[in-house]
Amino acid sequence: MQGPLIDTLARQGITRRTFLKYCATLASMMALPPAAGRAMAEAMAAARRPSVIWLPFQECTGCTESITRSHSPTLEGMIFDMISLDYQETLMAAAGHQAEEARHAAMKENAGKYLLVVDGSIPLGRDGAYSCIGGRSNVDILKEAAEGAAAIVAMGSCASYGGIPKANPNPTGAVSVSDIVTNKPIVNIPGCPPIPVVMTGVLAHYLTFGSLPELDEKGRPKAFFGETIHDRCYRRPFYDQGKFAKTFDDEGARMGWCLFELGCKGPVTYNACATVKWNGGTSWPVESGHGCLGCSEPDFWDAGGFYKALSVPADPLRIGAAAAIAGAGAGVAVSFANRAKKNVARQTHETLTVEDLEK
């Protein structure tokens, strides 16, 4: 395994073994077949660092905070070694005109090839005057930068769907990236903030295969958004048994029972928090005792009711519980069997080792 990137990593003391392990983990997270880890390692090691231009629009910087506070430096730091981050206002040393010049130079040199990352929504009210950089509106800058981009990553719920700025009454006329750009491949990585590993997974996929990963109907990578929080929640057995915490400090809450009745939106929220977790896999909101707010779904803020149980018909949700308790229900049994099968497959991926890759 040799190439420009692996040489850079070697100079930084990152061993081939660490790099292989990283690729194996990433491939497992993305539910790719075992051989993909090796292919990823080969492709990324030899890859030339693609130019990435990151535009921050109407946002709170939470998305940038999320990715810079992510996992160990040997994991997430690596991804930054795989790309040439040519413009990122929060992280770059340059400021003002110098920063704008750096962006224009990168766009010119890499026309048609750079990856554009956007976080934040785009305000259209008052001709875009609510958010400007260097005297130009976000919408102007986005249109210009999108023109030469090979693909666009809408990072976070604001860029993906408008997010909190778009919430009623939407005073700035905020919209999402895909409301403006319609002629480029766009991947949405929603979340408030988004999970850093999802971002690095998408970048790794792009570096390896030269394309964006498979997306769902809301433009999200299926590998990370293919299942609901509820599908993979460790409190799910309590849900299935009908054991629900009634307050945040009752005996049920102390026993780790399901938070459905306290407003958890896990059953209708697609994201990878329950499997990837946060802060280097330390924990995630439901594990910390709070229900999911549904932050990776469109219009989650306007949906509100964060502490109100979902008003979806109870039957489809609770049918699992009733049938499991009764030990009956063929349909439910099939669903449980399928879930068990999926788990076995996942565990197969999860037990991949560096040795497996090296074979």
Ligand code: SF4
């Ligand atoms: S309702 Fe929430 S806490 Fe309960 S099992 Fe589903 S995701 Fe977990």
Ligand code: SF4
């Ligand atoms: S648990 Fe729900 S609200 Fe919390 S970060 Fe994950 S998707 Fe968002």
